[in-house]
Amino acid sequence: MLLPQTKEREYRFKLALRMGLPIFALVFALIFHTFISSKESLSTSFYIESILILFFSIYFIFYLIYKGFNTKITDAVSKAFTREYIYECLNKELKSSKEYTLLLISINNLYEINSRYGIKNGDKVLFETLKWIGKYLKSKDIINFPIGRIKGGDFIIGLKGNKSQYKTVIELMSLKSEEFKVDDIEVQISVALNDITLSNNLDFLIENLFELQNKNKNSKSIITNENNEINPSDLEYYVINAIKKRDLIIFTQNIFEKEFIIFKECFIKLKTENDKVLHPKNYIKVLNKLRLMADYDLIVIEKVVEMCKKSDNERFAVSISPTSIRNPIVLAKIKDLFYKNKCTENRIILLFSENEYYPRIDKFNAILQQLKDLEIMIAVDRLGSLHTSFLYLRDLDIDIVRFDFFYTKDINEKVHKNILNGFNIMAHEKGIKTWIKMIENEDVKSLANELGVDYLQGKYLAPLEKI
Numbered sequence: 001m002l003l004p005q006t007k008e009r010e011y012r013f014k015l016a017l018r019m020g021l022p023i024f025a026l027v028f029a030l031i032f033h034t035f036i037s038s039k040e041s042l043s044t045s046f047y048i049e050s051i052l053i054l055f056f057s058i059y060f061i062f063y064l065i066y067k068g069f070n071t072k073i074t075d076a077v078s079k080a081f082t083r084e085y086i087y088e089c090l091n092k093e094l095k096s097s098k099e100y101t102l103l104l105i106s107i108n109n110l111y112e113i114n115s116r117y118g119i120k121n122g123d124k125v126l127f128e129t130l131k132w133i134g135k136y137l138k139s140k141d142i143i144n145f146p147i148g149r150i151k152g153g154d155f156i157i158g159l160k161g162n163k164s165q166y167k168t169v170i171e172l173m174s175l176k177s178e179e180f181k182v183d184d185i186e187v188q189i190s191v192a193l194n195d196i197t198l199s200n201n202l203d204f205l206i207e208n209l210f211e212l213q214n215k216n217k218n219s220k221s222i223i224t225n226e227n228n229e230i231n232p233s234d235l236e237y238y239v240i241n242a243i244k245k246r247d248l249i250i251f252t253q254n255i256f257e258k259e260f261i262i263f264k265e266c267f268i269k270l271k272t273e274n275d276k277v278l279h280p281k282n283y284i285k286v287l288n289k290l291r292l293m294a295d296y297d298l299i300v301i302e303k304v305v306e307m308c309k310k311s312d313n314e315r316f317a318v319s320i321s322p323t324s325i326r327n328p329i330v331l332a333k334i335k336d337l338f339y340k341n342k343c344t345e346n347r348i349i350l351l352f353s354e355n356e357y358y359p360r361i362d363k364f365n366a367i368l369q370q371l372k373d374l375e376i377m378i379a380v381d382r383l384g385s386l387h388t389s390f391l392y393l394r395d396l397d398i399d400i401v402r403f404d405f406f407y408t409k410d411i412n413e414k415v416h417k418n419i420l421n422g423f424n425i426m427a428h429e430k431g432i433k434t435w436i437k438m439i440e441n442e443d444v445k446s447l448a449n450e451l452g453v454d455y456l457q458g459k460y461l462a463p464l465e466k467i
Helices: 003-037 044-068 083-096 110-117 119-139 167-179 202-215 232-245 280-289 293-310 322-326 328-340 361-372 387-395 405-409 414-429 442-451
Strands: 100-107 147-151 154-160 189-195 248-257 260-271 316-319 348-352 377-383 400-403 433-436
Touching: 003 147, 083 100, 083 147, 083 154, 083 202, 100 119, 100 202, 110 119, 119 147, 119 154, 119 167, 154 202, 167 189, 189 202, 202 232, 202 280, 232 260, 232 280, 232 293, 248 293, 260 280, 260 293, 280 293, 293 316, 293 322, 293 328, 293 348, 322 328, 322 348, 322 361, 328 361, 348 400, 361 377, 377 387, 400 405, 400 414, 405 414, 414 433, 414 442
Parallel strands: 260 316, 316 348, 348 377, 377 400, 400 433
Antiparallel strands: 100 154, 100 189, 147 154, 248 260
16 A cells, blocks of 8 residues: 555544544533433433434544545545645655655656546556556665655655665666556656755756656656756746846857858847856746746847847848747737838748647638738748647748758658658648758758758858857
């Protein structure tokens, strides 16, 4: 039996005692007082009624607690702690421990299991997976650890000590999980590990675990925090401060069409008050969490418009969040900015990508058309990596697509070369220009030209330049 199940029984029993004993004591005191003060005049019926009252009061209280009480500390399906209780439990542990480690274990294909085999089988997978985890950790002398279900197939485990004590054990568990099945159902498990050297804030630690897990999707070795990783609370402060001060650093890199510079891509970094530089991989998630992405995108667009004013017909490509494009308030401000600055016509390319497909595609196309009416070009990034990129190539009225760098790294491999050639043909059939980045040598450049890719970018062709 896992610790959450044991704790659930203890919790309900203690609750029953706390609620039942006072009422029982009051009834008993009343009967006892009546018995002492009127002993001689009491009839037999008093004793019978007293016994019945005591019996039914006890029965009613325990029935109310065990059957009608809604507060639970364990999840009904997996038998792990509920999210509320695991947060409460872990916060207490973090306050009282100098060294503490958190482990995230996720069933990556739970949605597919529920869709293919049904919800009941999905519930069984959750329960059996936790049993397997408990059995494995017990074999490594790790017992009585709090484990809670955060959401879906994601579970958090708290372990006393630092992450170095558990790294090898958890990596072995990750390897063993490759063969794990519930009946004939394949279960895909991934893990991530961190400890309080990063932060004492539970929310920051859990968010960091999901970030580590995303980085580790294609690897079975767990990723731990680097020594130079910024404390999450400090990172939030730096990001908020940089946005307030509009303190951005912009680099550009030339993009070529044949041998001619056709436009420049803008790379944005945030500057902190202690002269540190924050890269997008560090601050983009924070912007989304703090609901500052729209403010950030507007600042970037304004900076690019200023660059257009100062330069002589140079064109600039800049990444923007698709949620900002679809935000009516942000869109109105962007349109107003472009309308007031005619120098931006045919000189700005808005580049975006997203993980989830936006279903109201007609509305999305109408929004993009409003931008195109102002002579703004639209580009979709990461073609070939995100499934949405294929759908947007098919459904959106765009001007450019950029291939994911995954294919550039191994472009000389025949399979990748054929895939890129197919992407290129599809785009050109729709009248859309193609763009490839991270060209690092002459061979890749020659191959890209051979495939007929329109725009080429990479350190081999041009370095980054600070504005």
